[in-house]
Amino acid sequence: xxxxxxxxxxLIVQKGGISIINCAYENTAFDYFPWYQQFPGKGxxxxxxxxxxxxxxxxxxxxxxxxxxxxxxxxxIMDSQPGDSATYFCxxxxxxxxxxxxxxxxxxLSVLP
Amino acid sequence: DAGVTxxxxxxxxxxxxxxxxxxxxxxxxxxxxxxxxxxxxxxxFIFQYYEEEERQRGNFPDRFxxxxxxxxxxxxxxxxxxxxxxALYLCASTGKGxxxxxxxxxGSWLTVV
Numbered sequence: 001x002x003x004x005x006x007x008x009x010x011l012i013v014q015k016g017g018i019s020i021i022n023c024a025y026e027n028t029a030f031d032y033f034p035w036y037q038q039f040p041g042k043g044x045x046x047x048x049x050x051x052x053x054x055x056x057x058x059x060x061x062x063x064x065x066x067x068x069x070x071x072x073x074x075x076x077i078m079d080s081q082p083g084d085s086a087t088y089f090c091x092x093x094x095x096x097x098x099x100x101x102x103x104x105x106x107x108x109l110s111v112l113p
Numbered sequence: 114d115a116g117v118t119x120x121x122x123x124x125x126x127x128x129x130x131x132x133x134x135x136x137x138x139x140x141x142x143x144x145x146x147x148x149x150x151x152x153x154x155x156x157x158f159i160f161q162y163y164e165e166e167e168r169q170r171g172n173f174p175d176r177f178x179x180x181x182x183x184x185x186x187x188x189x190x191x192x193x194x195x196x197x198x199x200a201l202y203l204c205a206s207t208g209k210g211x212x213x214x215x216x217x218x219x220g221s222w223l224t225v226v
Contacts (some may be wrong), residue, residue, distance in 0.1 A: 006155075032213050043117070043203050043217030044156065089155050099146040099207060099215050100169050103155030 002027060004092050006104030013111050019077040021107045023090035026071065030092040034101075035064065035075045038087045047088075048075075080111045115140060117218035119204050125224045126194050134189040134221045138206030145187040146215065147179060148203040156203055162187055194225045 005024045013019045023033075034049035050057045050064040050073065057064045063076040077084055090104040118137045126132050138145050144163045148156035158171035162181035181187045185206075191198055201222050205215040 004155075034213070036217075041219070043205075043219045045217065046214060049214070091155075093213055095213055098163075098169055099144065099161050099205060099213065100158050100171065101148075101156070101213075101215075103157070105155050106153070 002102050004090060004102050004104040006090050006107060008107060009105070010108045011110070013080045013109065015080065015082060015111055015113050017080050017111075019080045019084070019109055019111070020074060021088055021090070021109075022072065022074045023104050024070075024072045025092050025102075027092070027102075028071070029094050030102075032093045032095050033064070033066065033073050034091050034093075035062075036089045036091060036103075038089065038106075044089060077109075080109075082111045082113050085109055085111050117142075117204055117206050117216050119202075119218040119221050121221055122219070123222045123224075125226060128194055128196060128225055130194050130225075131190065131192045132194060132223060134191075134202050134204075134223070136187045136189070136204030136206075136218060138185050138187070138204075139208075139216050142206035142208035142216070143185050144207050145181060145185065146205045146207075147187070147189045148205065148217075149173070150201040150203055150220070152200070159189070191223075196225050199223060199225045 035047045036044035038044040061078045066073045091101045093101045146161040147159040150156040160170040165181045176192045201220040203220045204218045207215045
């Protein structure tokens with residue numbers, strides 16, 4: 001129940017295209033869903049996060065869509081750029097439980113120039 | 114403003130040995146958590162420290178222990194190292210008013226041979 005599933009494992013997109021990464025969870029107690037971006041040799045960096053009381057959140061080219069009934073959420077990267085090439089992790093946590101995040105296995109995104 | 118800093122960046126240990134990893138949180142942060150990231154996988158929560166006490170713990174054996182100092186810096190200790198302990202160890206910090214927004218360091222790469 002603590003698992004967060006993520007797909008696809010890898011993704012190749014042309015420059016200017018839309019990258020879509022999907023995640024699913026089981027634990028309905030989760031109430032905070034962040035996405036992290038990780039470049040090789042670096043620690044993960046927070047991209048965008050959502051609470052389950054909204055269905056969508058947009059920050060620049062990054063959008064999270066959240067479907068509470070399906071227990072799924074996704075990251076959309078619009079106008080993908082080569083600089084977006086990195087590994088993306090979805091995660092989930094229970095706000096009252098502090099920083100005990102459950103991470104998905106990651107998606108390696110490659111944006112071709 | 115320095116971010117989360119970790120040391121050492123890389124180290125090699127022999128099976129059965131003990132290792133200590135160090136973390137200085139971002140300025141103004143008082144809560145530190147540790148994660149283990151195996152190659153090609155998402156980070157896994159080890160434990161969280163606040164006010165010099167372990168507040169939460171993930172599914173890791175007692176060989177993994179930690180400490181937080183009065184200046185909020187932290188150490189992760191791993192005893193009786195196993196080959197499977199080879200991973201990137203990430204420290205993350207947060208502070209009052211930041212909710213569940215955590216900032217990761219670049220990690221310490223541990224190789225057990």
